Amino acid sequence: MMRRLIYVTLLVLFAGACSDPVPRNIGVYLLLDTSGTYTEQLDKAEQIINYTLTRLNGLDSFAVARIDTGSFSERDIIAKVTLDDRPSAANSQKRLFSETIHEFLSHVTPASHTDITGGLLQAVEFLAEKAPGRKIIFIFSDLKEDLLAGYVRDFPIPLENFEVVALNVTKLSSDNIDPREYLDRLDMWQARVEAEGGSWRVINDLDRLERLL
């Protein structure tokens, strides 16, 4: 009886050791639109970032990058972190991250252009490298892309297994005149993301942040 029990235990352990470990961590990349009048919304962005930090655990990755003229560049990453396995160290990292973001948002200068596609591509690369169990890209923007002349962004972005969440998509003054522009903008991004295999969500009600993660 005892021998049989030992065999079963060993078998279970062996089976557990052989199977590939499934990553359970989360990777979050937040694209921050700092262009034009949207900078007025940045206090909400800070709120979202801090809330996201409270929901992250050890080994989760988080990066915040601004969407600027050419966002497919690491220089636009404001802060990034992979939280430590130990809760106490993870807490310290969260505080440091929050301070960095606060410091950035206190002295942010408005960007002249908005390169959402470049930012998305950068986010995909970052998260693919981290290889978390769940990959989420937050886009804190009005979703109006404004590229500098000569920048090519009409190419597919590999978004398979990515969750893309548009946050606080504010209406522009032109949207007020013709709301179809706003709806078209949302539809266009949704179609683009879903065409590449990603999932798409829009959260405008920031009072219910629990839906974020």
Add this chain to the structure above:
Amino acid sequence: MAFSDLLGITPNPVASAGIWVVLLITLLYFARISGHKVVLTLSRTLHDAMRLGSHALANAERALRARNREVLLAAGREAKERIIEREFERVADAVEKDLGSYPQFQRNLSDVIVRIEEDYQKTMDVPPDPPGWVKAVDAVAKIDARNDNMVGTILSDIHKSLVRAHEQALEEYRGASRKRHDMLRRMVPGWRTVQKNLTEVNKNVESLLKRCQPIDRHMKEYEEIVSGTDRALQVLSSSSLVQFFVSAFVLSVAVGGAAINFSLIARPMAEMVGGTAFIGAFKTSDIAALVIILVEVSMGLFLMESLRITRLFPVIGALPDKTRVRMTWITFGILLSLASVEAGLAYMREILMQDELATSAILRGGTVAENDFGWITTAAQMGLGFMLPFALVFVAIPLETLVHSLRTIVGMLLAGTLHLASLSLRIAGGAVRLIGTLLIRLYDVLIFLPLWVETRRKKKPKSSAQSYSEVS
């Protein structure tokens, strides 16, 4: 072939159905004997198989009941032996305590008796009798000396001398008597000492006799168990049931304690082994906390075994006393270390929680409220963390009782299940046989018409023969 096709052999479906019915009845009539045999054989076979199965189950039940009986008696015998052994140890302790000083006591008693005897011997010395001159003095005193002065004077002197001598002798007698009385008075404490000592001995002996009464009772029960009487079995069965439920209750309480212990150390364990590593579907930190608790329970088991309070591992009980005592101290040391680790982890838990609260508050843009009484929670957590491992040590006692009583309970349940299964098979066998008979009757009902005709035809020749005999 569909049912509608069957009804299509003639243009009229009713006629087709009628033809089929006639054909079927005819077929059934001619196959009557074989049909009956088939039904009968099937029902009998099934009945016999079920009956055989029932017998087999009943045999298994008997064997199991015999085994249960043996297990119960063996367990009862072992338990009773332990109780009797303990009672003997108590009596031995009492004898050592109460009668251990008996040689000294006997010596004292002998000394006192010797002293009393000596004093008694001394009192045997008879004091000198008062002189026997009293009569002479009286006689001299009665002589009439009025007529002769000289004789009177002589007699008077004699009388005086005699009186003086008599008084002197009486004084000596009184002195000797006083000495004897003094000696007797000195003997009184000795007598009292003897009486006191003898009363004490009596009390000790009575106490021993009283202690022997439970032994007699246990011995009587033990003899009943050894001879395997039904009464002994009944007592042991009910005792097992009670022990099972009581130990299960205590173990469930212990499981509650272990759960609290787990929640105390699981979170800070993440700080040691990481909070995100998984083994299977479980967090490594949770498994580590569970392992610590299980190690504590195991150490508790070994400690109880080393102290010979429980007997789950005969190997430990059979160890030499020196090794056993060493093992006791080692397991106690490990338990103490684990309890200290747990107290530390409980403290760590509080620090981590405060840190997490502070971080959350900062991230949400609030401030952390200072709590002046936080130390009470911390101290309580540390105290719990330190005490619970020692409380879990006592799990060994109900566990042992549960293991022992579980054998009996499981055996009884299995025997009951076998009995039910055997009974069900027997009932089912009987039912199958009845169903077979019923099917035969139903078969005959289906072909009642040809059967009726057959009966009529069989009766006809009988009646003609009868008429023939009547005519002749």
